[in-house]
Every structure is written in C-alpha cells, then in structure tokens.
Amino acid sequence: MLEEVTKTYQGQKKSAVGGLTLEIPAGSIVMFVGPSGCGKTTTLKMINRLIEPTTGKIVINGDDVTKMNGDELRRRIGYVIQAGGLFPHMTVSTNIGMVPKMLGWSKEKIAARVDELLELVSLDPEIYRDRFPKELSGGQQQRVGVARALAADPPVLLMDEPFGAVDPITRQRLQDELLNIQSEVQKTIVCVTHDFDEAVKLGDWIAIFNEGAQLEQYDSPERILANPANEFVENFIGSGAGLKQLTLSRVQDVELTDAVTTTAGANASDVLSQLQSVGANYAVVLDSRQRPLRRLTRRQLSRAQIVEGTMDPNLPSVSLQATLNDALDTMLVASTESAIVTGRRDIFEGVITVQTVMEAIAAANAAAGGDGEAPVGLNSGAINQVAIEDGGARS
Numbered sequence: 001m002l003e004e005v006t007k008t009y010q011g012q013k014k015s016a017v018g019g020l021t022l023e024i025p026a027g028s029i030v031m032f033v034g035p036s037g038c039g040k041t042t043t044l045k046m047i048n049r050l051i052e053p054t055t056g057k058i059v060i061n062g063d064d065v066t067k068m069n070g071d072e073l074r075r076r077i078g079y080v081i082q083a084g085g086l087f088p089h090m091t092v093s094t095n096i097g098m099v100p101k102m103l104g105w106s107k108e109k110i111a112a113r114v115d116e117l118l119e120l121v122s123l124d125p126e127i128y129r130d131r132f133p134k135e136l137s138g139g140q141q142q143r144v145g146v147a148r149a150l151a152a153d154p155p156v157l158l159m160d161e162p163f164g165a166v167d168p169i170t171r172q173r174l175q176d177e178l179l180n181i182q183s184e185v186q187k188t189i190v191c192v193t194h195d196f197d198e199a200v201k202l203g204d205w206i207a208i209f210n211e212g213a214q215l216e217q218y219d220s221p222e223r224i225l226a227n228p229a230n231e232f233v234e235n236f237i238g239s240g241a242g243l244k245q246l247t248l249s250r251v252q253d254v255e256l257t258d259a260v261t262t263t264a265g266a267n268a269s270d271v272l273s274q275l276q277s278v279g280a281n282y283a284v285v286l287d288s289r290q291r292p293l294r295r296l297t298r299r300q301l302s303r304a305q306i307v308e309g310t311m312d313p314n315l316p317s318v319s320l321q322a323t324l325n326d327a328l329d330t331m332l333v334a335s336t337e338s339a340i341v342t343g344r345r346d347i348f349e350g351v352i353t354v355q356t357v358m359e360a361i362a363a364a365n366a367a368a369g370g371d372g373e374a375p376v377g378l379n380s381g382a383i384n385q386v387a388i389e390d391g392g393a394r395s
C-alpha cells in the first residue's frame, strides 16, 4: 500500500512521482505500464527502499517500510532488475544463492534451493548451475534473475521489465512460466512492462501511469479494455482494442484437440497404422514424464523402424496459460497449423489448431458487437491481419 508517496530527485523541480496512492492486493499480480520516464522504476524502487521516498508512506502487510531495516526488507522482497542484472563473475548458483547466503543458510540448504529454483524456471541444474552469466542466452539470464529473486522465498516480488530483452517466443515462454510459478507459489508481484499485451496477459490489475506517476486508471485488464477511463488510456491501449480482447482468452479456455501419442522406441509401423485409423497426420512423442519431445509425420514414421526420441528444439508448443495471440504467433513462426499444448511441469495436454483460434476470434468479435474495428473472418487474410497487429504492438 502506497500512501501519498512522492519522490523529487535532487536538483529537479518536477517530481518523478507526485502524490501516488495505490493499494496492491496481497497474492495478486499488479502491472505498471506507462510512457518512458513516467516514474515506474522510481515507484518500484521506493517499495524496497532502493530509493527513499521524499514524502509519504509505504506499508506492506501492516508494517511501515520506511521504519524497517534494509536487510529485513530485502528478505521479504525479491527484486528482478531490468535485463537480468546478474553478477558476471559469479556462477549461476552463486548468483541465485546470494540472498540465502547473506541470511546465513548452510551450504547444503543453499545448494538444494538453487537446484529447486533452476528446475522451477525450467533450466537443468546439471547443465546450468556452474555456468557464468555470459555463457547463457538473454532469456536464460532473465530466468536466473527470476530464480534469484525467489531464492529466499519472499512474499513480495518486484520485477522491472523482466522479459524486455528477449524474442517474442521466449518472452511468451517466460511469461507462461511466471504464471505457472505464481499458481504454485502465491506471491504479491509488482511488474513493470512497456508491453500492454503483456500487462493484460499477466496482470490481475493494471496501473496505467502518466508523467509524474500520475495514475490514469487502475483496474482489471477486462475493465480497462472495456471501459478506458479517458483519452490517455484509450491511446495507450491502441487501436487494436478489439483484437486485444484476444489477449484475454487463454489456451486453457478453448477446447483442445486430441493427438496420437507415443514414446521413443515404439514400433513405428504400429504408430503409423494408429494415425491412419484416426485420420491424423502426425504423432506426438512423449518422454517418460509425459513431456512432448517432437512430432513425427506419417512420412517420417513410414521410413523408420522405431520411434525416434530426440528432442526437437523448434517444436511449436504453448502452455495452457498462453493467450490465443501467443498460440497464433507460435504457429505462424513455425509455419504450422497446430501447436502442442503443455500444462504444469511441461506435461502434454493436447493440440491447439489454427481453426480453434480463428473460431475463438470470430466468437469474441461477435460478442464485442463487431463495431467495424479490425474486421476478422475465417480466412487466411485474417491471420495476416492478426500477425501484423501483434507485431506492431510488440515492436
């Protein structure tokens, strides 16, 4: 809870944050959006006192933050810095274990926690724990950043554009992971983003700021999209509002298609005849933990003796929490008309097809009254339109 908080940087006339009052409900995700320089980072840093407010009060769970000591505060608040912010000369495990070490945990307890967190953000501990940040991709670094913030199990997590520096598909995966993590370990999360779609996807609540951290609207994504408070918010949402409704629909909200599944080492011709009998084009190969590895087409199966179990790094897959926009993106990038759907712990759930997504778009548009905004029908032209809309919003 922020009460009438202001921040005026030394030597500046205008306040970076001018009289902000904002309640952040425990256990929910609040997204901060707004133009560059409007005070989002400043507000975030005041919550864990990396920046001291000039005036006002910040209360977390009934305790006045300004009266708590810094260490105590950092134990309770995890912080993910813009673009990862890992210490370059420390290994992944040292980076993640830093706060637990400061808290005096034993070596064994820290090591166990590091591995647990790496699993949580889908990085194999055996492969990654002893690497240095420069030996990781941008997306992997950001995952380590998230793992580090979660290390001491803080009830509050602050994230400053945590997924800013990665490509759209990786970004989508990281967003899904965050939602998965949130469903497993309920935190209060405050997250800054430039991307309104991301705010809609992740946020229980969205705070739209104007210059000086002036709050223009603070509401649920649904209500902001349906009833923008003023022209500023309308402009911020952008002209694709009709399609942005799609960001509200999740893969888990639509009916998935079944698929023939198999495992490595199975008899290829058995699988092929199974495909023929149900009229399917490909089988999904699962590992021993029910996680999808690859797809095998009829053609590939007809050439093989046994089912191949190598992992296809380009397998088009989305999680249940991905939005329909994400699913469409994934299919377009892979030039395929369906994508594999995974649930918790990457377990196979089914398949989503382009038809399913297009039908959902049509239904959403019909429900929205079809007021002439971005007309979308069931044809390939519509797919292109969606793709262009989406690309524009992200760039």
Ligand SMILES: Nc1ncnc2c1ncn2[C@@H]1O[C@H](COP(=O)(O)OP(=O)(O)OP(=O)(O)O)[C@@H](O)[C@H]1O
Pocket (backbone or CB within 6 Å): 009, 010, 012, 016, 034, 035, 036, 037, 038, 039, 040, 041, 042, 043
């Ligand atoms: N350390 C500082 N000293 C002086 N002025 C600062 C300092 N940090 C930020 N500012 C100013 O305060 C205002 C708010 O900055 P802030 O970093 O909070 O914006 P932001 O909303 O996070 O922007 P962005 O989206 O670009 O990250 C800006 O006008 C900025 O120039």
Ligand SMILES: [Mg+2]
Pocket (backbone or CB within 6 Å): 040, 041, 042, 160
């Ligand atoms: Mg910022």
